[in-house]
Amino acid sequence: MQLQFDESAPLYQQIAAQLEEMIFTGGFTEGSQIPSTTQLSAQLHINPATVLKGMNQLVSKGLVEKRRGRGMFVAPGAQDKIMQARKDSFYNDYIKRLLVEAHKLGITKEHLLELIKRGENDGTITH
Known part of the structure; x- marks a missing residue:
């Protein structure tokens, strides 16, 4: 497992974010065990x-569960929770701003839909 760090956020937040991404993309499947705190700290040369x-952030979000004496495991429904949280974030971070800016520019709902279709057709979105 390879994690990459930068100066953008505290290390524990980056650990949590990267493990969350691995859960979301299937690197760790629901019910599977994730590396222990000891294993990760040794591998990454970071304080346990x-x-x-970082792990406790995932536990508090309900994405990882601690099993006494056995380790940390991806919680059932973790991928769905991440998907829903990302959809909510997408709405709050992008759609609301898009609608505010479209309103300022006098772009109607119909014109906005045309622009979305144009983006689909001009190669902006690849399938």
């Missing part, structure tokens, strides 16, 4: 408390 703090 930092790794644990």
Whole structure:
């Protein structure tokens, strides 16, 4: 497992975000065990408390569950939770701003739909 870090956020947040991404993309499937805090801290050369703090963020989101004496496992429904959270974030981060800007520009709902279709047809979106 390879995690990449930068200066954009605290390490524990980056650990949580990258593990969440791996759960979302199927790198860790629901019910599967994820590496222990000790394994990750040794592999990444990071303080175990930092790794644990990141793991605990995933536990608090209900994405990972601790099984006493057995380790950390991807919780049932974790991918669906991540998908829903990302959809909510997409709406709040992009759609609301898009609608505000479209309103400022006098773009109607119909014209906005035309622009979306244009984006689909001009190769902006690839399938």
